[in-house]
Amino acid sequence: MTFPMTPTITAFERSPDRGKGLARDMRVRWALEEAGQAYEVRLVSFSAMKEPAHRALHPFGQIPTYEEGDLVLFESGAIVFHVAQRHAGLLPGDANARARAITWMFAALNTVEPPILELQNARLLESDKPWSEQRLPLVEGRVRVRLGELSARLGRADWLDGGFSAGDLMMVAVLLRLKPSGMLDDYPNLFAYVARGEARPAYQRAFDAQRAVFTGKPPTGR
Amino acid sequence: MTFPMTPTITAFERSPDRGKGLARDMRVRWALEEAGQAYEVRLVSFSAMKEPAHRALHPFGQIPTYEEGDLVLFESGAIVFHVAQRHAGLLPGDANARARAITWMFAALNTVEPPILELQNARLLESDKPWSEQRLPLVEGRVRVRLGELSARLGRADWLDGGFSAGDLMMVAVLLRLKPSGMLDDYPNLFAYVARGEARPAYQRAFDAQRAVFTGKPPTGR
Numbered sequence: 001m002t003f004p005m006t007p008t009i010t011a012f013e014r015s016p017d018r019g020k021g022l023a024r025d026m027r028v029r030w031a032l033e034e035a036g037q038a039y040e041v042r043l044v045s046f047s048a049m050k051e052p053a054h055r056a057l058h059p060f061g062q063i064p065t066y067e068e069g070d071l072v073l074f075e076s077g078a079i080v081f082h083v084a085q086r087h088a089g090l091l092p093g094d095a096n097a098r099a100r101a102i103t104w105m106f107a108a109l110n111t112v113e114p115p116i117l118e119l120q121n122a123r124l125l126e127s128d129k130p131w132s133e134q135r136l137p138l139v140e141g142r143v144r145v146r147l148g149e150l151s152a153r154l155g156r157a158d159w160l161d162g163g164f165s166a167g168d169l170m171m172v173a174v175l176l177r178l179k180p181s182g183m184l185d186d187y188p189n190l191f192a193y194v195a196r197g198e199a200r201p202a203y204q205r206a207f208d209a210q211r212a213v214f215t216g217k218p219p220t221g222r
Numbered sequence: 223m224t225f226p227m228t229p230t231i232t233a234f235e236r237s238p239d240r241g242k243g244l245a246r247d248m249r250v251r252w253a254l255e256e257a258g259q260a261y262e263v264r265l266v267s268f269s270a271m272k273e274p275a276h277r278a279l280h281p282f283g284q285i286p287t288y289e290e291g292d293l294v295l296f297e298s299g300a301i302v303f304h305v306a307q308r309h310a311g312l313l314p315g316d317a318n319a320r321a322r323a324i325t326w327m328f329a330a331l332n333t334v335e336p337p338i339l340e341l342q343n344a345r346l347l348e349s350d351k352p353w354s355e356q357r358l359p360l361v362e363g364r365v366r367v368r369l370g371e372l373s374a375r376l377g378r379a380d381w382l383d384g385g386f387s388a389g390d391l392m393m394v395a396v397l398l399r400l401k402p403s404g405m406l407d408d409y410p411n412l413f414a415y416v417a418r419g420e421a422r423p424a425y426q427r428a429f430d431a432q433r434a435v436f437t438g439k440p441p442t443g444r
Contacts, residue, residue, distance in 0.1 A: 059375035060333050060368065071318045077328035082321050096293045099304050106299035109332040111282050117336050118343070126360070131353030138348070146282065153281035 006038050007068040009079070010057070011210065013043040019214035020180075021207045024076040025064040027173045029209055031080040031166065033202035035087035043213065077109045077170065084166040091166055104160050104167025108174045112150065115142040116177050143183065151187040158196060172197030228260050229290040231301070232279070233432065235265040241436040242402075243429045246298040247286040249395045251428035253302040253388065257309035265435065299331045299392065306388040313388055326382050326389025330396045334372065337364040338399050345403075365405065373409040380418060394419030 009032075011025035025041075032039045048054055050061045057065040058074040066073040066082070073079050081102070084090035092098050122139045126132050150171075154160060159168045175194050178184050184191045197203055231254075233247035247263075254261045270276055272283045279287040280296040288295040288304070295301050303324070306312035314320050344361045348354050372393075376382060381390045397416050400406050406413045419425055 055371075055374075060329070060371050062333075071321060073321055073325050075325050075328040075332060077332055078321070078325035081324060081328075099293060099295055099300070102303060103295050103297050103300035106297040106303075106331065107282070109328065110297060110299055110335065111284075113332065114336040114339050118340050121340070121364070126357075129353070129357070129360075131351070131357060135348075135351070135353060138351075142343070149277075149282050152277075 005069045006040055007032075007066055008040040008042055009067075010042050010044050010054075010063045010065045011213065012063055013045045013048075013213075015210070015213070019211040021210055022177055023063065023210070026206060026210050027076040027170065028064045028066065028079045028083070029206035030169055030173065030203050031083045031090060033205045033209075034089055034169065034200070035083050036089075037083065037087060041209075041213075076173075077105060080166055080170060081105065090169065092162065097162060100161045101165035101167040104165070105170045108167065108170040112146050112171065113174045113177075115139070115146055116174060119143050119181075120177065140183070143178070144186075147178075147183065147187050147190060151190050154189050154193055156189065158193075164200070168193075168197065227291045228262055229254075229288055230262040230264055231289075232264050232266045232276075232285045232287045233435065234285055235267045235270075235435075237432070237435070241433040243432055244399055245285065245432070248428060248432050249298040249392065250286045250288065250301045250305070251431055252391055252395065252425050253305045253312060255424035255427045255431075256311055256391065256422070257305050258311075259305065259309060263431075263435075298395075299327060302388055302392060303327065312391065314384065319384060322383045323387035323389040326387070327392045330389065330392040334368050334393065335396045335399075337361070337368055338396060341365050341403075342399065362405070365400070366408075369400075369405065369409050369412060373412050376411050376415060378411065380415075386422070390415075390419060 009025060009028050011029075012023055015023045017023060029039075044054060044063060049058075049063065054065075055061055057067070057072050060074070062074070064074070064076055064079060066079040073082060080090075091101050119139045119142075122132070122136055126135075159165065160171060161167065172194050175184060175190060176198075179194070184194060198207075231247060231250050234245055237245045239245060251261070266276060266285060271280075271285065276287075277283050279289070279294050282296070284296070286296070286298055286301060288301040295304060302312075313323050341361045341364075344354070344358055348357075381387065382393060383389065394416050397406060397412060398420075401416070406416060420429075
């Protein structure tokens with residue numbers, strides 16, 4: 001099933017990572033590609049993101065947003081869930097398996113991502129502070145606790161619970177934020193898990209589409 | 223509709239807040255009470271939470287968990303969603319309104335809670351560090367940005383999008399973590415919003431049930 005109206009998402013006009021795929025529109029693009037759903041992209045500048053017109057769509061002045069007819073959504077988790085719920089391939093049909101896949105979405109966003117965001121704040125926003133060097137190992141330690149637990153649970157499996165799901169999509173997207181730090185190298189099964197996500201054709205299409213914003217090719221997914 | 227089997231959740235044997243209702247089992251209890259769903263509670267000690275038996279239920283060694291027949295869930299967001307999906311009163315019937323309510327659940331957990339968790343880490347885990355006093359205003363500032371934006375969106379409305387939903391339940395539960403800090407006092411509409419949540423009979427029943435763990439009354443919700 002495809003949506004009756006082609007949805008439009010928003011993305012950074014100039015992503016802080018210059019097309020490395022770490023901005024949150026990537027999660028939504030990836031889900032839409034997995035679902036085979038065409039979409040349009042509207043690019044937003046940093047200043048426009050904080051203006052009333054964009055805040056009407058996204059109260060926190062961020063990207064991505066999602067517009068589909070009368071429906072306006074924000075929060076990458078909510079948008080991925082909305083897409084996953086209405087297309088095959090991202091959530092299992094069995095009710096219990098589906099509830100577990102949704103659990104992994106929430107675990108990615110509310111248990112694994114918060115310490116990663118804290119680390120990112122420490123690195124990007126507090127690098128010039130007098131405490132920066134001394135404090136960093138403490139924050140990294142909080143991330144490592146979560147990585148160790150996730151690594152133990154994943155074990156030798158390909159995905160977190162049976163086949164690939166929106167839970168894996170979200171977890172891989174969150175873990176990707178650590179790639180520049182090299183921290184994933186210490187957890188070979190998580191490293192391979194992330195690589196497995198990145199190797200998916202839908203991921204590749206989404207990655208190319210967001211990267212095209214920087215190379216001048218059209219920013220739509222297909 | 224009630225579940226064929228009474229679900230069992232886990233909660234702290236000794237909550238760090240001594241029954242103030244800030245632990246994450248409170249969110250689940252509240253949702254179950256809103257849904258009119260009876261539940262059992264199993265109390266878990268801090269040491270037992272990190273043992274393999276509990277980690278089999280919750281890979282990150284935390285509470286709450288949720289067991290219902292063969293189904294095992296963790297993550298308060300996922301459990302609240304599971305409950306909300308299967309009972310009236312927590313998610314609107316209209317598909318678009320429902321997607322928006324779910325958006326607020328994710329916004330509470332992935333946009334509003336992370337800076338609050340960072341503040342909590344700064345206060346509880348780094349209070350003895352040499353940078354503590356100097357750094358705290360910076361972290362509080364990050365929380366204030368989100369509170370300001372949320373306050374602007376809520377405006378004079380009672381709830382975030384139409385009637386009370388699981389999105390409000392989660393947002394109120396997240397904001398409650400700030401109550402001891404007094405920071406909510408600067409945002410009168412958010413303060414009133416949180417008070418409106420706390421005044422709900424279901425919240426009160428859930429609060430009394432978690433508090434009963436400390437006063438010796440039986441820990442089940444009803």
